[in-house]
Amino acid sequence: MSELDTNQAAGIRSGGGWSWFLNPYFQLALNGVLVATGQLLMKVAADATADIPAPRWLAVFGVTALGSWWIWAGIAFHIGGFVNWLYILRVMPVSIAFSLASIAQVLVPLGAWFFLHEAIGPLRWGGIAMIIGGIWLIAERFTRAEEAL
Secondary structure: OOHHHHHHHHOOOOOOOOOOOOOHHHHHHHHHHHHHHHHHHHHHHHHHOOOOOOOHHHHHOOHHHHHOHHHHHHHHHHHHHHHHHHHHHHHOOHHHHHHHHHHHHHHHHHHHHHHOOOOOOHHHHHHHHHHHHHHHHHHHHHHHHHHHO
């Protein structure tokens, strides 16, 4: 799908004020941020509610986390990511979009390291670098294919 076809499918007019926001690559990056933020907020909720006394059947499934506003914020970010994902699927082949959406696999550990002070070992750093390399290869190939059209 060429960029022109992609933009037409998304209803983007050239020179429009919102064209940068509706760009599929920007939307993929936004999706990664929404999903990663949702995951980090849910982790905060799980940690904050881990010691709440509750019947075993509630505690085992983490239902006590529903009492935290952190979990509801995380759910809101996931819903935002879902709506965003539906837009992406309208304007980009799913095989490319799904592969590029793996940026969340990079953003979650980086966010956990930066905001939650979780350790990232050398092997995991290597994995993060490999994921970034894979994203770059897929995006580069797709971009070249678009330019050829």
